[in-house]
Amino acid sequence: xxxxxxxxxxxxxxxxxxxxxxxxxxxxxxxxxxxxxxxxxxxxxxxxxxxxxxxxxxxxxxxxxxxxxxxxxxxxxxxxxxxxxxxxxxxxxxxxxxxxxxxxxxxxxxxxxxxxxxxxxxxxxxxxxxxxxxxxxxxxxxxxxxxxxxxxxxxxxxxxxxxxxxxxxxxxxxxxxxxxxxxxxxxxxxxxxxxxxxxxxxxxxxxxxxxxxxxxxxxxxxxxxxxxxxxxxxxxxxxxxxxxxxxxxxxxxxxxxxxxxxxxxxxxxxxxxxxxxxxxxxxxxxxxxxx
Numbered sequence: 013x014x015x016x017x018x019x020x021x022x023x024x025x026x027x028x029x030x031x032x033x034x035x036x037x038x039x040x041x042x043x044x045x046x047x048x049x050x051x052x053x054x055x056x057x058x059x060x061x062x063x064x065x066x067x068x069x070x071x072x073x074x075x076x077x078x079x080x081x082x083x084x085x086x087x088x089x090x091x092x093x094x095x096x097x098x099x100x101x102x103x104x105x106x107x108x109x110x111x112x113x114x115x116x117x118x119x120x121x122x123x124x125x126x127x128x129x130x131x132x133x134x135x136x137x138x139x140x141x142x143x144x145x146x147x148x149x150x151x152x153x154x155x156x157x158x159x160x161x162x163x164x165x166x167x168x169x170x171x172x173x174x175x176x177x178x179x180x181x182x183x184x185x186x187x188x189x190x191x192x193x194x195x196x197x198x199x200x201x202x203x204x205x206x207x208x209x210x211x212x213x214x215x216x217x218x219x220x221x222x223x224x225x226x227x228x229x230x231x232x233x234x235x236x237x238x239x240x241x242x243x244x245x246x247x248x249x250x251x252x253x254x255x256x257x258x259x260x261x262x263x264x265x266x267x268x269x270x271x272x273x274x275x276x277x278x279x280x281x282x283x284x285x286x287x288x289x290x291x292x293x294x295x296x297x298x299x300x301x302x303x
Contacts, residue, residue, distance in 0.1 A: 036158055037089045038121040056169055057132050059214050061101045067221050067229035079104035085116035088158050093147045097154050101130035119159060127199040129155055130165040140166055156184050172206045172217035194222060
């Protein structure tokens with residue numbers, strides 16, 4: 013079920029004074045640096061993030077050199093201050109080195125900058141809309157001005173509100189959805205939209221992908237169900253074909269039996285004619301002369 017909820021827009025805060033020039037460098041985290049362990053705000057956020065990745069993985073849209081992560085530290089050094097932000101979901105097209113247990117990521121130094129970041133709003137609104145430029149900067153400012161992420165998605169799971177922002181010369185611009193309530197994501201060659209239903213223990217709004225033909229990318233449980241249905245339909249077709257073959261065999265057997273019966277009747281008639289002819293000959297009558 014595709015839904016398009018009302019779209020109240022929450023514009024980012026606008027600083028009263030123009031920001032100071034930024035000096036941005038891309039440096040590795042110092043050895044032994046301990047990332048702050050921030051708890052996930054609610055239990056639905058990992059489910060939402062996992063569902064987005066799952067459908068990409070099932071449809072073979074993930075390459076080993078890509079980086080897809082959630083609640084994961086993005087690093088930049090701004091005016092000699094190390095900045096870390098942990099978006100709820102991110103996608104990086106290519107990394108230089110594949111690290112199985114990556115704890116953080118420094119764009120440009122370790123690979124491409126993120127092409128997409130997503131934030132899932134919780135009951136207590138954070139700084140997803142904050143354009144605060146001073147340390148520590150708001151997420152909006154960090155994604156827009158520092159990382160310059162092309163696509164920024166903000167999703168409110170309870171209401172299904174979905175906002176997609178595109179980076180332009182003047183900063184992030186809100187994109188309106190199409191007639192299906194979807195947003196075209198050129199980086200992934202997919203549509204993004206909302207869907208309401210159940211997955212695992214959660215019922216509510218989800219973010220889903222659709223391919224260019226508007227076919228929804230399935231989750232594992234949906235793919236298994238679809239494959240099971242296809243297998244059942246194939247078995248039904250095979251059963252029907254076998255029934256038709258059995259019926260054809262039965263009809264062929266019936267025809268053979270009728271042919272045998274006709275042959276038996278013909279043999280009986282031939283034997284009767286032979287006996288009659290023999291009787292006539294015994295009486296001095298040529299049966300052939302009677303024809």
